[in-house]
Amino acid sequence: MSEIVVKDLCKTFNQNTDTVDALKNINLTIETGDIYGIIGMSGAGKSTLVRCFNFLEKPTSGEVWIGNKNLSALSEKELRAERSEIAMIFQSFNLLMQKNVIDNVCFPLRLQKISKADARKRAKELLEIVGLSEKEKAYPAQLSGGQRQRVAIARALANKPRILLCDEATSALDPQTTASILELLRDINKKLGITIVVITHQMSVVSEICNKVAIIEKGEVVENGLVEDVFNHPKSSAARELILRGDNEKTGGIVETINAERKIRIVFTENSSYEPVIANMVLKFQTAVNILRADTRNVGGVAKGEMILGLPEDTTLQENIISYLRERGLEIEEVTGDV
Amino acid sequence: MFDSQVINMLLEGIRDTLYMTIFSTVIAYIFGLPLGICLKVTSKDGLKPNKIIYGILDVFCNIVRSIPFLILLILLIPFTRFVVGKSYGSTATIVPLVVCAAPYIARMVESSLNEVDPGVIEAAKSMGASNLDIVFHVMLVEARTSLIVGATITTGNILGYSAMSGTVGGGGLGDIAVRYGYYRWQTDIMIITVILLIILFQIIQNVGMKIAGNLDRRK
Incomplete structure (x- = not known):
């Protein structure tokens, strides 16, 4: 079943005399039980897009369907009721700083007029x-970033949402904490069957x-599909850039200065x-090939090797190498420009 | 040094000053707090932006705040007489004090509410909170330290203004200072009243800040 369907969604912001097209003709379908990633550079419009999923931002045109409800057709009150099914967590956690952990978790329950005793019981679970x-x-001030995000997750789950x-x-968290929060999200998705949009x-x-x-770039979805397919065969330049450049913090930047004449990317x-x-x-x-980059990554629970080779100058030799590698069942792709 | 008559007069002065200050502050907050909330809610980045309502409240606050208190005191004499039946004495002073303080409080409240992290308000919205929920369960709670600091500063100001009303027969320590110090050249009594005012001010300031600090959970 489709949990979130976005149809021809556009969002335009008016800034004084300028109009900025933040989102252009977005079409997406997110199925129940998916963990759906929306990735893009900062300013690409991804935060605006996710706010259209719960109508914190109202689209300029187009539709957002949550289950069988069209959000634009709902009254303000119905929309508030629907929002309790669509929980949200944030980069800066957004906890109530003047309330303790359990009161933060009780907060959304109290909004739904659940009695204090019941709310406490649920919050403890x-x-x-x-x-x-x-x-x-x-x-919250006494907790670490990772702990604060855990509180935010508990608070988000309070009303038993269908979507998170x-x-x-995880952008404000260190790599270890990020890993543990991601693990928690995966658990929640599996055990509670909540659809997650990341x-x-x-x-x-x-x-x-x-x-x-x-993958979203300048307000448009340039590519979408299974993570494995996009990772193995990135079609758009934005996807390539994100995949190759994406983990700067991990690889410490990528060899931009090495300019072998022809480069190929291999996925094992x-x-x-x-x-x-x-x-x-x-x-x-x-003949020697130049290994420009090599990495192993976990893609959807499967270890994937990735390597970028600079090939020798001889073109027939290049073709031979490529076909040799193809025969061995490797995913090959040409990479142009600075990698 | 002083006879019991003077001491009694000073004690009454303290009582009247506290009476004016406390009642004026409380009544001024009854008007100023909702006014400040309205300013915040209707402002450009508020929960329900409304240029017209914001514009009217904004101009109203600015006008009242730009009138010097002493002039306001005199301007309001007919209104004061209408509300409390007379235009002199401690009770009568409360009226101009409230009129003067309410817009000031509104501004203090507005600026306190501006300090609330917009992210927290957005989070509350994402949970399906109504605007009323957000005002009462998010904004006022998150801003409470700042609101109490604001109330402390306001109370101190009202204490100062209540003394000023002594010039037109307002009662309290200010009245004593003006009558004895200015009209009768009894400098010693004037100095005593000033010292008493300083002590009162210090107490209000310290108690207010202590409460604000104790209620702050951000540290």
Whole structure:
């Protein structure tokens, strides 16, 4: 079943005399149970897009369907009721700083007029889920970033939502904390069956937990599909850039100065990792290739090797190398420009 | 040094000053707090932007605040007489004090509410909170430290203004200072009243800041 369907969505902002097209003709379908990544550079419009999913931003035109409800057709009151089914977490956590952990988690329950005792009971269960039971009396200022995001997640889950929107939820966290929060999100998706939408600028986040991804650039969806397909064969330049450049913090920047004449990107699937393909290739052709980059990543739970090779100048030799690698079942793709 | 008559007079002065200050502050907040909330809610980035309502409230606050208190005191004499039946004495002073303080409080409240993290308000909206929920359960709660600091400053100001009303027979320590110090050249009594005012001010300031600090959970 489709959980979120976006049809021809446009959003225009009026800034004084200028109009800015933040989103142009977005069409997306997110299925129940998906962990759907929406990735793009900052300013691409992804945060605006996710706010259209719960109508914190009203689209200029187009439709957003949540389940079988068209959000633009709802009254303000119905919309508020619907929002309790669509939870959201944020980069800056957005907890009530003057309330302690348990009162923060109770907050959305109290909004729904649930009695104090019932709300507390539910809040305790939620804090159990996110692993913060012993912190219920602490105030947000006394917690670390990761703990604060856990409280925010508990609060988001309070009203048993069907959808959880994550707006750069791990961008303010260090890599270890990010990993543990992503694990928690994956757990929530599996155990509670909540559809998750992840907004991020980090490819590592998408490859870590998402099953589907949409790449958004300058307000348009330039590519979408299964994470594995997009990762293996990025079609758009934006996708390529995000995949190749995406993890600057991990690789410490990418070789931009090395300008081999022809470069190819190889993705190793499970089977190909057993054979020492590159070494065999070098032995066979008796020529050196320049390894510009090599990396292993976890894409949807599967280890994927990735390598960028600078090929020798001889064009027939280049073609031979490429066909040799193709025969070994590797995903090959040409890379142009500075990688 | 002083006979019991003077001491009694000073004690009455303290009582009247506190009476004026406390009642004026409380009544001024009854008007100023909702006014400040309205300013914030109807402002450009508020929950329900409304240029017309914001414009009217904005100009109204500016006009009242730009009138010097002493002039306001005199201008309001007919109104004061209409409300409390007379235009002199401690109770009568409360009327101009409230009129003077309410717009000031509105501005203090508006600026306190401006400090609330917009992200927290957005989070509340995403949970389906109504605007009333947001005002009462998010904005006023998150801004409470700043609101109490504002109230402390306001109370101090009203204490000062209540003394000023002594020039037109307002009652309290200011009245004593003007009558004895200015008209009768009894400098010693004037100095005592000034010292008493300083002490009162210090108490208000310290208690207010202490409460604000104790209620702040951001540290």
